[in-house]
Amino acid sequence: MPIVKDFKFWLIAGLGLIYFSLIYYSKWVSSDGLSVTYQSYNVLNGLGLVWNLGERTYVSTSPLFTIVSIPLTYIFDLLFNVFHISDNKIFNIPIIINMIFSITSITMILRYLYLKTTTSKPEKIFILLFSFGLLLASKFYIDFSTSGLENSLSYSVIAWFTILSMNEENPKSVFLLPIAVALVFLTRYDFFLIVCPTILYYFYKHKFTKGFITMCIIILSWLAFSFFYFGSIFPNSFYLKTNNFNIYQSLFYYKENIFESKPMFLLIALGLYSSYFTNKKIFLGIIFYLIYIFLVRDYMFGRLFTILVPISIISIIEFISTKEIRVYKKNFIKVSAFSLILFALMFFFPPVVKLYADKYVKGHFILTNEREYYTEKFSNINFIYNKPIKDVTSISNNVQMLHTPLLPESRNTYFIDPVGLASPFITYYIKNYGSKGERPGHYFVNIDQLKQIGLFESVLLNKNILRDKDTAELYDDVNIVSKGSIFSLERLKTIIKLHTHNYKSTKNE
Structure with a gap:
């Protein structure tokens, strides 16, 4: 040559x-990035693409990345176990895939x-x-x-x-x-x-x-x-x-x-x-x-x-x-x-x-350097996979929740995402009622208001006791779509309704 x-x-x-x-x-992992790892482990444990047990939800903005992450997560998890490398593998696997x-x-x-x-x-x-x-x-x-x-x-x-x-x-x-x-x-x-x-x-x-x-x-x-x-x-x-x-x-x-x-x-x-x-x-x-x-x-x-x-x-x-x-x-x-x-x-x-x-109001729109934020935030956290279970004893509505299920203290917890990325009910609630916040695509619902009308009780009791008629109707329909039999005719009708019906009645406007 x-x-x-x-x-x-x-x-x-x-x-x-x-x-x-x-x-x-410069390697690092964001909260949103760990959400793909969490869903990958859920699939590998036979639970499907869920966040909370039995509740299907479309979290990731990248279908292809989610699909390829599942087998790659399995392979690298296996390698970590074979070579007895247990030092925060949940954190390192998405970095290796990237x-x-x-x-x-x-x-x-x-x-x-x-x-x-x-x-x-x-x-x-x-x-x-x-x-x-x-x-x-x-x-x-x-x-x-x-x-x-x-x-x-x-x-x-x-x-x-x-x-x-x-x-x-x-x-x-x-x-x-x-x-x-x-x-x-x-x-x-x-x-x-x-x-x-x-x-x-x-x-x-x-x-x-x-x-x-x-x-x-x-x-x-x-x-x-x-x-x-x-x-x-x-x-x-x-x-x-x-x-x-x-x-x-x-x-x-x-x-x-x-x-x-x-x-x-x-x-x-x-x-x-x-x-x-x-x-x-x-x-x-x-x-x-x-x-x-x-x-x-x-x-x-x-x-x-x-x-x-x-x-x-x-x-x-x-x-x-x-x-x-x-x-x-x-x-x-x-x-x-x-x-x-x-x-x-x-x-x-x-x-x-x-x-x-002059017309841009600071405090109503923020930009963040994600790497700087999460490099510091995750520096001392050892993430683990907690398989979602049926017996829920607590509810978390952490504003930085996409990595929360991977925290050691997150067992027996049902996760309500206040920005709607991982919670199907909150997603469709925002679609109908709107939300407020500082970050585009990450606007918050009023969780306290939903708590007052019975959302947390409904989750813990596994029964719809919401004290607002429109919200209760939305809650039932979302549960049918996210938890119901995939090919049932009732679910198919509810899917169409969920995307076409206005759940916000005149009295709530």
């Missing part, structure tokens, strides 16, 4: 090693870089090294490479999708591209916005190929399972994040995220520019997704943006390997100048910032 080729290989391998070192050093997917994604990206780069031109080498420097300096991309959440899986599936998209005429890509789209969709439904332009063009050009039919079977199979098993094709969070748009909060959300991780957003900007010239369908997908994030927001710094990093770096690699830089030099300068002026006006120019900063 020529020395130049050897050098390229070791340089690329070095980038991978730096990435691994960074994610290992690392597998993160390393898979960076391996695909670096392999693509190795295969596509044949240039020795200094300006091209500089741009590539600069871009990978931005990737390694992207705080939130590195942070969410672990965390227990689906981000690491999203890096892998979106990297695979993007690489296939760059070679869409290849016979293998014609078959595999729609399957990659299905996996992206099942990682998070909202990621479909990224792949939508590509799959629409694919269908226009190729119609019903074997790959497209396979994609439809995969997606429809999950939606059918979800409808009959959970009583909904959407995760609980879907009902908690709708109808909460606020343009002032959205501007603030973008501003704070950009300022917190400038390298990541610079990389996304370069990727957006590159994708315009290499694959306009990818370009449109990024635009659609950025608009969507502006509309829905999130309370976690950076989480929703990280999926754009693999797309961006692959687009840059494709641009460098197929285009002549000098041809685009003037165009790039013009676009960059315009973008910087627009950015400065929106986020630095005092009169403009004042327009939304």
Whole structure:
């Protein structure tokens, strides 16, 4: 092998090693991440996708991550036991799973870089090294490479999708591209916005190929399972994040995220520019997704943006390997100048910032650095799996409850999630009656009010004694859907009612 080729290989391998070192050093797990581990153990113990015993609920926003976590949790739990490693395995298993997917994604990206780069031109080498420097300096991309959440899986599936998209005429890509789209969709439904332009063009050009039919079977199979098993094709969070748009909060959300991780957003900007010239369908997908994030927001710094990093770096690699830089030099300068002026006006120019900063009320919308918070919070906790049991003696409505079932003191406890992510009754109560709070998608119900009308007593006695007619009706219907026989006709009718009926009567408005 020529020395130049050897050098390229070791340089690329070095980038991978730096990435691994960074994610290992910054490894952590969030409360939401531990919820996937908890449900995985419930499935492995024959209880199904439940939170409380016998109560099916659609907690995770990522069906695919939940599905793949179940066998991986079993494998690593077995290995921990075989080698007598008992040091907080509940905490470490999701980190290992995340690392597998993160390393898979960076391996695909670096392999693509190795295969596509044949240039020795200094300006091209500089741009590539600069871009990978931005990737390694992207705080939130590195942070969410672990965390227990689906981000690491999203890096892998979106990297695979993007690489296939760059070679869409290849016979293998014609078959595999729609399957990659299905996996992206099942990682998070909202990621479909990224792949939508590509799959629409694919269908226009190729119609019903074997790959497209396979994609439809995969997606429809999950939606059918979800409808009959959970009583909904959407995760609980879907009902908690709708109808909460606020343009002032959205501007603030973008501003704070950009300022917190400038390298990541610079990389996304370069990727957006590159994708315009290499694959306009990818370009449109990024635009659609950025608009969507502006509309829905999130309370976690950076989480929703990280999926754009693999797309961006692959687009840059494709641009460098197929285009002549000098041809685009003037165009790039013009676009960059315009973008910087627009950015400065929106986020630095005092009169403009004042327009939304004055109307943004602090305390009504917060953003959190999840890694900093949970690294400190979970530093001295030894999590264990408590199998849900029938005899409930206490009720927990902890506001940080998604990890609570894994605490040692959580036996004989029924968990009521005040934001509705894990409690089906609270989810549909919020859907009908609304909630208040500081974090989009994590607004709280008035638990004290529900306690006063008999919710806790109803749970402990396993009998509906709610003293509000509408709430009692909702409680019964949710129990039929979450606890009833999956294929009963009564349950099917109740599922339809639950999604169409307004349980909030005039007297309660």
